[in-house]
Structure formats: structure tokens, C-alpha cells
Amino acid sequence: MLELGRLEDLPADYVSALTAQNLVPLWPSLRAVLPPGKPGPRTRPAAWSYEALRPLLMKAGELTPIEKAERRVLVLANPGHGLEKMQASSAIYLGMQLLLPGEIAPAHRHTPNAVRMIVEGEGAYTTVDGEKCPMRRGDLILTPTGLWHEHGHDGTDPVVWLDVLDLPLVYYMEASYVIEGTPDFTAREASERAYLRGGVVPSPVFTRASPRYPMLRYPWVEVRAALLALSEVTPTGEAVQVAYVNPETGAECQNILGFSALMLRPGETLTLPARSPAAVFHLIEGGVDARIGETPFSLAEADTCCAPGYTPVSLANRSADTPAFVFVADEAPLHKKLGLHEVRA
């Protein structure tokens, strides 16, 4: 590859003349923005232990009342981006949120899309676009762009969930903002009941207007049962994986990030090919040894790890007699829409 000229090779008065006109020579920086063969990601393989973060999150519950936090969250920040950037990858934000009994995290709506993966506790709910969604361990609840949402807690013990947002991307696009106030939605029915069975959708006579986000809550009991059933008809060596989709269209359930759940059969090791999108893995049940590129991580229940794009990942179930269940969030819908999606064998 050609050796390109450096900034230091140019006369200082020439560089100053360029700067005065807001001009920059491309060639000294060309290799940095266009590295050969594959990108040089800032995103590093990284993992966050739930056992280590839980006491710190509970301490936040003592130190900061909900009124002073609005959302009481510890952000899972990838050191490759710098902690202050609050990014897991270029497009993914991750946070662990705590809601204590009796607390309310007030209503707002914003441009970034969010989902919640419930980690611990009973009795909390989130109301999204007028639909009250109970929060139980392993449930996935969508908060798509622009929809009002608030969280409440009628139970007796702390409730914790993992927030996954496309905030870094939407912020980078200079399109991130929030509206606070009183929601102006009309209440909707529990979408999880209307869309419970695969292959059939509610179809009122004559006119059928499909809501843009028809399904907001994906109960873990249903997703887990779907994975167990699928595992019986999936050949050994093939991934037992279901995607969280819009049941009206079969498309990804949100526009920017994609979500799925994986089952690793007892003793199973799954090798995922290197793909262009970054991905996040969160362990819902079981124990998994993950390998992200060259970096090994040992994951226990409720642990979360992050893989940069263009990096192979392997996931091994440590147990010889119980399945493991993994929630996956990735940037695939974004890459596909932009025509950038690649899978490398």
C-alpha cells in the first residue's frame, strides 16, 4: 500500500493558510478514515458482571431519590469509546435501571428507541403508549421512538432491568430530544395477548389499519417455550434462535437495533460468524463461556457482554444438563438499511 504524505511534511505557513479557510488536506488522514480490509473499531470486547454492579446500583437507590434521577441508571460504558460517551458500541447504549417499591419514573417520550429486558424483581410495570406492561424476568418490552412511557412499582422488592437504546446513533445524528409532560394517548389493550400465536394476527372486518408498533411486550414464558419447541426440530450444530419481530410484517420490531433470543442446548457451543454489526449478549438463564475475537469472558446469570462488529463470537453452555438462554441486541437492522451489512465466513 502506498505511503501517504504526513501533515508534518507540509510547510507550516501552508497548513495555517488552509486552517484560516477551514480547509484540511485529506491525504494525511485518509488511512485513518479508510483502513485497509476492515474497520478499526473503537468498540472493545467488554463484559459487565451483574454480581459486581448490583450492590452499586442498590447503593444508588440509597444515595439518589428517584425525583433527583428521573431514571436511576448505571450505564454500561465501553472503555474503548471513553466512559463519558456512555456507549456500548457506536450505536448501542446499555444501562441497568433500578426502580424501588412505590416509585414512579415520570412520563416522557423521546426520539431514541428503547427496549427493556427485565433482570430481577416483581410488581413493576411500564406503561407504553397507554398499554400497561407488567415487568417480569426475561420479558422484552419495547419503547419505540416517540411513544410516551413511564415506569411504576406496586411490589415489595427492588426491580432491575437492562435498557438498550440506539441513543449513540440518534445523538450522533443530532436528532436526540425528549418531551416531558402529560401523555395524550388513548389506552391500548395488552398486545401480547392479541399477538400470542404465531401465524395469525387480529384482523377486524373490512378495514384493517395496522398499528406501527403492534406488539409492545414479549413475555419470557412465551419466548422460552418457543425456543424449547424450536430446539426439538433444529438440527444439532444449528442455532436455536428466535427474532423479536413486528407480528404484522415479520420485520424487525424496531428500526435501528435488532433483538433476538438464543438457546444453547446442554453442553452446546455455538460459533457465530464475524458480521459487520456490533452485538450485545445478555445472559437470561444459565452459565456461558463467551469468546469475543481473542477475548474470553465467563458469563453468569444477568451478565452482559459486548462484541465489536467484524468479530467472530463463540458461546458455550457450561452446563451438561440444563439449557442456557441468551438475549441478543445488535445493529443489524441499521447495517441492512444502509446497505453495509456483511457476514464473513
Ligand code: 1HN
Ligand atoms: C430513558 O428514557 C429511559 O425511559 C432509560 O427508562 C434510559 C437513557 C437515555 C435516554 C433516555 C427510560 C435512558 C432513557
